[in-house]
Amino acid sequence: MATKIRLQRHGRKGYAFYPIVVADSRAPRDGRFIERIGSYNPNTNPATISLDFDRALYWVEVGAQPTDTVRSILSKEGVMLMKHLRGGVKKGAFTEDEATRRFEAWKADRSKAVDAFKAKNAAKAAEDAKARYEAEAEKNRVKGEAVAKKKAEKLAAEEAAAKAALEVETAETAATEESAE
Numbered sequence: 001m002a003t004k005i006r007l008q009r010h011g012r013k014g015y016a017f018y019p020i021v022v023a024d025s026r027a028p029r030d031g032r033f034i035e036r037i038g039s040y041n042p043n044t045n046p047a048t049i050s051l052d053f054d055r056a057l058y059w060v061e062v063g064a065q066p067t068d069t070v071r072s073i074l075s076k077e078g079v080m081l082m083k084h085l086r087g088g089v090k091k092g093a094f095t096e097d098e099a100t101r102r103f104e105a106w107k108a109d110r111s112k113a114v115d116a117f118k119a120k121n122a123a124k125a126a127e128d129a130k131a132r133y134e135a136e137a138e139k140n141r142v143k144g145e146a147v148a149k150k151k152a153e154k155l156a157a158e159e160a161a162a163k164a165a166l167e168v169e170t171a172e173t174a175a176t177e178e179s180a181e
Helices: 055-061 067-079 080-093 096-180
Strands: 002-008 010-012 015-024 035-041 048-051
Touching: 002 055, 002 067, 015 080, 048 067, 055 067, 055 080, 067 080, 067 096
Parallel strands: none
Antiparallel strands: 002 015, 010 015, 015 035, 035 048
C-alpha cells in the first residue's frame, strides 16, 4: 500500500485549516486516512503548526511520501533533518549523541529565528499603532483649533451684537430722555 502524508482541507471558504494525515494514496483528499499526525493553520501570522514529531518521523522513516507542502512543513519542524541525521547514525558517520546535539543546536537556532520574527512583527504593530495614534491626535488638535476659532468668532459676533443693541438702547434711552425734557 502506497501511503502519503498530506493535508486535508477543513474550514469555511476563504478560511481553511488543514489536518496533516497519513493516508492511502488512492483515498480521496478529504476521505479516509490512517492516522492524523498534526494540523496546519495558515490563517495566523506566522502560520500555526502542531505536529506529533515522533509519529511523523516514524511514517517518514517507513516510507510514507509527503506532498510538497507537507515536506516543507516537516522540514520546518525538523522531521526531515532528524531522518537525515538518523540515516547518518545507521551508516556510522557519527554517533547518536552527535546527531542529538546537532538537532538540538538546529532547534535552538530555529526558535531564535521564530522569536525574532514574532518580536519584529510585534514591534512593527506597536509602531503602526503609535503612528495611527499620533495622526489621530493631530487630526483632533486641528479640528479642536477650528472649533475653538469658530466659537471665538461666534462669541465675538454675539458680543458685537450685544454691544450694538446696548448702544441702540442707550441711544433710545437718551432720545426718550431728551424728548421728555
